[in-house]
Each structure stands twice: as C-alpha cells, then as structure tokens.
Amino acid sequence: MQIAILGTGSVGSALGIRWALLGHTVVxxxxxxxxxxxxxxxxRGGPRCSAKSVKEAIDGADVILMAQPWAAAKATxxxxxxxxxxxxxxxxxxxxxDLSGLDLQGAESAAEQLAAWAPTANVVKTFNTASxxxxxxxxxGDQKATMFYCGDDAEAKTKVAQLIGELGFEPVDAGPLTSxxxxxxxxxxxxxxxxxxxxxxxxxxxxxxx
Amino acid sequence: MQIAILGTGSVGSALGIRWALLGHTVVxxxxxxxxxxxxxxxxRGGPRCSAKSVKEAIDGADVILMAQPWAAAKATxxxxxxxxxxxxxxxxxxxxxDLSGLDLQGAESAAEQLAAWAPTANVVKTFNTASxxxxxxxxxGDQKATMFYCGDDAEAKTKVAQLIGELGFEPVDAGPLTSxxxxxxxxxxxxxxxxxxxxxxxxxxxxxxx
Numbered sequence: 001m002q003i004a005i006l007g008t009g010s011v012g013s014a015l016g017i018r019w020a021l022l023g024h025t026v027v028x029x030x031x032x033x034x035x036x037x038x039x040x041x042x043x044r045g046g047p048r049c050s051a052k053s054v055k056e057a058i059d060g061a062d063v064i065l066m067a068q069p070w071a072a073a074k075a076t077x078x079x080x081x082x083x084x085x086x087x088x089x090x091x092x093x094x095x096x097x098d099l100s101g102l103d104l105q106g107a108e109s110a111a112e113q114l115a116a117w118a119p120t121a122n123v124v125k126t127f128n129t130a131s132x133x134x135x136x137x138x139x140x141g142d143q144k145a146t147m148f149y150c151g152d153d154a155e156a157k158t159k160v161a162q163l164i165g166e167l168g169f170e171p172v173d174a175g176p177l178t179s180x181x182x183x184x185x186x187x188x189x190x191x192x193x194x195x196x197x198x199x200x201x202x203x204x205x206x207x208x209x210x
Numbered sequence: 211m212q213i214a215i216l217g218t219g220s221v222g223s224a225l226g227i228r229w230a231l232l233g234h235t236v237v238x239x240x241x242x243x244x245x246x247x248x249x250x251x252x253x254r255g256g257p258r259c260s261a262k263s264v265k266e267a268i269d270g271a272d273v274i275l276m277a278q279p280w281a282a283a284k285a286t287x288x289x290x291x292x293x294x295x296x297x298x299x300x301x302x303x304x305x306x307x308d309l310s311g312l313d314l315q316g317a318e319s320a321a322e323q324l325a326a327w328a329p330t331a332n333v334v335k336t337f338n339t340a341s342x343x344x345x346x347x348x349x350x351g352d353q354k355a356t357m358f359y360c361g362d363d364a365e366a367k368t369k370v371a372q373l374i375g376e377l378g379f380e381p382v383d384a385g386p387l388t389s390x391x392x393x394x395x396x397x398x399x400x401x402x403x404x405x406x407x408x409x410x411x412x413x414x415x416x417x418x419x420x
Contacts, residue, residue, distance in 0.1 A: 101388075101391070140418040140419075140420050141418075141420070143353075143418060145418065148399070172403070172407075173407055174399060174402065174403065174407065175402050175406055175407055178311075179399065179402060181311070181395065181398070182395045182396065182398045182399035182402065183399070185391065185392045185395035185396065186392065186395065186396060186399060188391070188392045189358070189384060189389065189392035189393070189396060192384065192385050192389060192392065193382070193384065193417065196385055197382075197383055197384065197385055199417070199419060200419075202419060202420050203417055203418060203419045203420075204417070204418050205415060205416070205417055205418075206415070206416045206417075206418055207403065207409070207413055207414070207415055207416075208350040208351075208353060208355065208413060208414050208415075208416055209350075209409060209410075209412060209413045210350050210351070210412050210413075
C-alpha cells in the first residue's frame with residue numbers, strides 16, 4: 001500500500017518506518033520536508049520512505065495516518081480537500097497538557113470530531129492505546145499485544161486491520177466509530193498506568209479468550 | 211474478613227459465594243432476606259453466608275460491596291448512616307438501559323458520584339470490567355485476568371486488592387478514584403466486545419509487562 005503519514009512525531013515516525021521496512025511505500029507529510037529531523041527519519045526508513053508537504057503527501061495514498069497533535073488536526077484536515085472515501089487512521093489522544101484527562105471540547109470523542117472535520121474520509125480509530133516502544137515490538141513473550149480499532153466503514157477497517165496485524169499486533173475490531181468513546185479513555189488508563197503507576201512504557205493491553 | 215454484599219444480583223452473588231468458600235464471613239443485604247432466591251444463594255454459599263436486611267448487613271462488616279443497580283444506589287447509601295471510613299467497593303456500571311453507553315447524569319463517573327453520596331466511606335472502584343464467568347474463574351491458561359481497581363484511601367485499596375487477588379485475578383492499582391473515568395468506559399468496551407462483537411463473556415482484559 002501507499003501510506004501517507006501526516007506528522008513526523010514519535011508515533012507517526014515509528015509506524016511509518018516499520019511499514020516502509022515491511023515493504024509499503026510511505027510518504028511523510030511535513031511542514032518542512034527538508035528539515036534535518038525529517039531527513040534523519042527518511043534515512044532510518046530506507047528507500048521506500050519520502051517526505052513532502054502535507055498536501056502533496058496524500059497524492060495517491062491508499063491510507064492516510066493523521067499523526068499530528070489534536071490542536072493541529074482541524075486546520076490540517078480543512079486544507080486537504082476531498083479525500084475520496086480513503087481510510088483516515090486517527091491515532092490522536094486528545095489530552096490535556098498536563099495529561100490529567102481528555103480535553104474533548106464538547107465532542108463525544110476525538111475520532112468522531114475528526115470524522116465531522118473530514119466527511120469525505122473513512123475514519124478508523126486505532127494506535128492510541130500503546131506506547132511507541134510497544135508499536136516497535138508488540139510481542140510479549142509468546143503473546144501479542146492487542147490493538148483495538150473502530151470505524152464505520154468495513155472496507156477501511158479491513159485495510160487498517162491488515163496494517164495493524166503486519167506490525168505484529170493482534171487487531172481487535174471494537175465496532176463502530178462511536179467505540180472511540182471507550183478507546184480514548186483506555187488510552188488515558190494506559191498513560192496513567194505507564195507514567196503515574198510505575199508500569200513504564202513497556203506494557204500493553206491484551207484481551208484473552210478461552 | 212466480614213464482607214457485606216448489598217444486592218443479590220449475579221455479580222454480588224458470585225463474589226459473595228466465592229469469598230465465603232474461601233473462608234470469609236459474608237452477609238448479603240436484601241430487601242427480602244427470606245426470599246426463595248436468597249435461600250438458594252445461601253445454600254450455594256455454605257455455612258459462612260447469611261442474609262439480613264441491607265441496614266443490618268453492614269453491622270460489623272470490614273468491607274461493603276455495593277452490588278445494586280445504579281438507579282438504586284443513592285437511596286440505599288442514604289439509608290446506611292455513618293460508614294466510619296470502611297471500604298465501599300463500587301462494581302456498578304452506570305449503563306443506559308439499551309447498553310448503548312454510560313448514563314452518568316452529569317457525574318464524571320459513577321464511583322465519584324457514589325463517594326459524594328457516601329462521604330463516610332472509602333470508595334474503591336473495581337469488579338466492573340469482567341463478566342460473572344470470569345469472576346468465577348479468572349484463570350486463562352497460564353495467565354490471570356487483570357482486575358483494575360482505583361480509590362483514594364490506601365488502606366481501603368490494600369484490603370480490596372487482597373480480596374481481588376484471593377479470587378485469582380491479578381489486582382492492578384489504577385490510581386485515585388478519578389481513574390473510574392477510565393474504568394467505566396473500559397467496562398463499556400468489554401460489554402461491546404462480549405455482546406456485540408461476538409467475543410462472548412469468556413474473555414478478559416490483561417495488562418502485560420516485559
């Protein structure tokens with residue numbers, strides 16, 4: 001697949017590099033595609049990575065990952081134009097600056113708000129409930145970390161589930177996009193456990209069945 | 211310990227019977243302690259179980275489990291009088307009747323609302339993110355299901371963590387009572403997976419570390 005990654009922060013970088021090394025074509029969208037930080041990122045990602053402006057990065061992309069901060073998302077989405085029903089992965093956690101809770105500003109979830117800002121995309125919420133360390137290595141002994149995803153479009157979800165599974169996670173369908181109302185608080189639980197309860201960022205959720 | 215279980219629904223019954231069989235003294239609080247359903251429950255729980263009125267059930271209890279429906283909790287707590295700082299376990303999920311979401315009626319979480327209604331108790335939120343099947347058997351192969359708990363009083367949390375662990379769960383401290391804002395949506399995710407996404411009630415969350 002050709003994957004556009006909007007943002008070059010830690011989550012976008014980690015996922016983009018891994019997908020590129022797995023054989024996908026990855027185009028990072030950046031305000032400054034020739035910045036030193038971006039060039040270093042491209043070097044780590046290898047020949048299937050490139051960087052362009054945000055607007056150019058989505059040209060020809062099969063899947064778009066929105067990996068910018070919550071505060072930047074609205075303006076970016078408004079600048080993109082018609083997304084033609086393509087999957088838009090939302091990995092954003094709408095955190096208060098002090099990490100003390102979610103800052104939804106009246107929305108039911110960030111994912112639903114994104115869907116309202118980008119009505120021509122098919123939003124899938126995922127990659128918001130594990131650290132970058134876990135995204136780089138989702139295997140815990142003989143167990144895979146679970147990565148929940150939710151969205152309203154079956155085709156978009158199938159593509160995203162494939163990308164989740166290729167990284168080594170167990171993709172778990174959490175239902176329609178309204179389930180982001182549960183996945184965003186789950187991220188808060190993760191952040192709380194990792195950074196306030198002493199679990200550190202080498203921990204992950206799993207759902208078990210018997 | 212002596213444990214008062216307020217309510218004889220499926221969760222209260224399951225936990226009370228298991229704790230009684232593990233050696234604790236369990237007093238069920240019921241509107242009708244001599245109802246056939248309650249007598250059957252006592253038979254299953256054995257000699258360390260008894261049933262009294264809700265008001266009498268808390269006499270001498272070291273720990274109180276609030277296992278009534280959300281709609282009944284306020285009136286029950288108002289009837290109990292001073293709880294003297296005892297641990298009050300809140301396992302309630304404040305569900306909309308059609309299970310489509312949480313019905314907090316303006317509160318940040320049911321647990322915080324309970325704490326406001328019972329200011330003389332030390333509320334600990336737990337036992338809200340797994341099915342009764344899992345409460346009866348928290349072992350999945352060689353893995354224990356995780357049971358998150360949160361609260362503001364260290365002593366109350368220690369007692370409750372012990373009771374969680376004795377059942378066979380891995381107790382995980384999720385921090386202060388405000389973390390109920392994450393544990394209640396986690397229950398919604400569980401319910402959604404179990405009953406709408408086809409996982410069934412023989413599934414459980416676990417947090418893994420490496």
